[in-house]
Amino acid sequence: MYEDLKQRVFEANLKLVEYGLVILTFGNVSEVDREKGVMAIKPSGVAYDRMKPEDMVVLDLSGKQVEGRLQPSSDTPTHLVLYTSFPAIGGIAHAHSEYATAFAQAGEEIPCYGTTQADFFPGHVPSTRELKEEEVLNDYEQNTGKVIVERFKHLDPTHYPACLVTGHGPFAWGQSAREAVDHLLALERIAKMALLTRLVQPGVKDLPEYLIKKHFERKHGPKAYYGQRKEK
């Protein structure tokens, strides 16, 4: 069962490798099937070049494993919290990609220095607070999801497709596993350009609000005119 879902999740995980976002067994991607109430995710600690579609693990949204012989990614509880709290998202991607992780390790949000970021985020790339000791000792991965949700109290996850977890790295999401990976790649490029921009000019300021809004709205929302009309 769930062959299509597992195939899509498998392919999206391999995109992490193709995009240069992961090494070794780092990273994980999942996709949810809202109708069937299940998600598929990468198995834990398996090498990308030996992974097969049937290795993907299927769980219901309470975390009960419903298909697959392997252990799911150790970050599974984080994915489950996000799917439960953000009903509009369909796929999640996580990696320790170099530049986004650098901002996460520095505990800094990424200011919006240019239109590339504004094409994806109508402002900063958000980041979480640090987890407290008790949040790390008990249900660590679940609490990782909860601090993301806490940071999104006043943010719309369909407008902001990613969050940096302080001291850890980025989680990105989208309509599908593949879109989540594409957003993670865009975030990595945005993070790299933000750091390079600061190295050129340490005192650089954010883009004016009207330009951020313009770029975001030309790709998203009712008056978007970037891309092709969605047919049907």
Added chain:
Amino acid sequence: MYEDLKQRVFEANLKLVEYGLVILTFGNVSEVDREKGVMAIKPSGVAYDRMKPEDMVVLDLSGKQVEGRLQPSSDTPTHLVLYTSFPAIGGIAHAHSEYATAFAQAGEEIPCYGTTQADFFPGHVPSTRELKEEEVLNDYEQNTGKVIVERFKHLDPTHYPACLVTGHGPFAWGQSAREAVDHLLALERIAKMALLTRLVQPGVKDLPEYLIKKHFERKHGPKAYYGQRKEK
């Protein structure tokens, strides 16, 4: 119609990917046919690995679409302003390449620190002023072209093959779509080396004027002796 033009524009767009200048659907390249009064450009938001030559969109220089079923790049009005204002150019390339975009986001021109830059630009890589709110709210893409033209009031676009748009990224041009892409690649390398040079030596000074002039003139102008004699 316009099969050759569309083929050349298609191939030049793929060079953006091969050169590592773009990810996802970022970037766009066009070429003008001055005799027929039309330009061909990449369609908006289409993935490079699914794009075909027949997907290129052909418009006349007033912006009227004359061939192609897809929407043209959302940056089309910028290209049209440049073709109209700079009669000597034949192709335009735009990307959010990492290092050139870093200088654009920092709002800085690239000083001429070495002969690599002097081989392409007889001085700084120019950059535009920031667009005003009203220029962003109305005819944004057209105004992007206009601030480039404004910056070139005293510059010759056949001597300076690119401009940084502040807060956005680089536009480059040349005799053809392919040459425009090659200039964008050269600019990216120049921008990277300029930032690295500053990291080595924050107080670095521009190359002496006589050396800039020498390198520029050995590749360009009546006494050029770089490359092979153009036959015929």
Added chain:
Amino acid sequence: MYEDLKQRVFEANLKLVEYGLVILTFGNVSEVDREKGVMAIKPSGVAYDRMKPEDMVVLDLSGKQVEGRLQPSSDTPTHLVLYTSFPAIGGIAHAHSEYATAFAQAGEEIPCYGTTQADFFPGHVPSTRELKEEEVLNDYEQNTGKVIVERFKHLDPTHYPACLVTGHGPFAWGQSAREAVDHLLALERIAKMALLTRLVQPGVKDLPEYLIKKHFERKHGPKAYYGQRKEK
């Protein structure tokens, strides 16, 4: 004899190239067979693209060459000291990879800025003191091993899978040649992200101890739950 050992060492050496950790003839990887009391190592100064499995050199742990027509890597005495002093390790990898070597050249340990490092090291990436003149003039390669061992007086090499040699570069180890190379790759990524983190935020602080411990223990030790259960 030792065909399997030589084949594994050969393949692990080629991984250095595939992972982008070496250029030219830089780097070397070895693996020990504890039962037979021998190790196999890359020959000295041989190009990776001309190297064959039978070129691997086999020595006993006193350094006597027992198989192979070529000279072993000039770093062989360093490997021998490590195998003798660290009975729990099975493979060693050395390269002048860019970011780990930058920290080694700077004479700095790598602070633990994020969970990626904590997944591999329960704290700093250790580095040695500088070698003294007499340690360089006599038995230099052996003394390189000895300063690593000296640095590990209070550290467990199965917990800390690598050490930076000041002014030189990283040595990494693991259960096998291949795992040693994987640890060297992880270290290179960790070192790069540590430098990028400092460039984002020069005053960045180490991860809290409880988060380092959590991440390390979820991959290692009795309560590890990352990866798949080891069968058999």
Added chain:
Amino acid sequence: MYEDLKQRVFEANLKLVEYGLVILTFGNVSEVDREKGVMAIKPSGVAYDRMKPEDMVVLDLSGKQVEGRLQPSSDTPTHLVLYTSFPAIGGIAHAHSEYATAFAQAGEEIPCYGTTQADFFPGHVPSTRELKEEEVLNDYEQNTGKVIVERFKHLDPTHYPACLVTGHGPFAWGQSAREAVDHLLALERIAKMALLTRLVQPGVKDLPEYLIKKHFERKHGPKAYYGQRKEK
């Protein structure tokens, strides 16, 4: 005639591309045949992917073209000065590789921060003084060679296999065209690691003299023990 020489020079030029040292038509490599008194060099401004062995240009050491229909590299007079002044070298490679060029543009020699550099250079990577206006206006390329030779007044070119030309980029040499390219690659890696080292630790000091000497002499000179014994 000179088919072997042209083939070797052709292949060495393509190595520049494979090693990522050049883009577009940047860079050039030559090799001298001392017995026949000729050198072969890349033609000027020809794309690497269209270049053929028979396109290589052969000149005698006075600069007279003796074979080939194309114009030789515009840097040919620099190569000729070096072959004439440094009788022990057999091949020369030039590129505007990113990190070596950054040091050249900054007008700085590369201090010896680690053993990677000491394996190739017994001290700093030398750089030239800036060319004077009259040296640029007349016989520019020849004078580029002359300032390198001037810098080597007290240096042995068989010990120091490269020089940075201030404001321009690196020239490297070796026994053959291929070895010159390998030295250029090593220099690029050395330059990158030197910059990264300074970013880790701005106050970093040079390696102690005794360690530089040790590493250089274990690869070069009468007591070298790196690599395989040269047979016959």
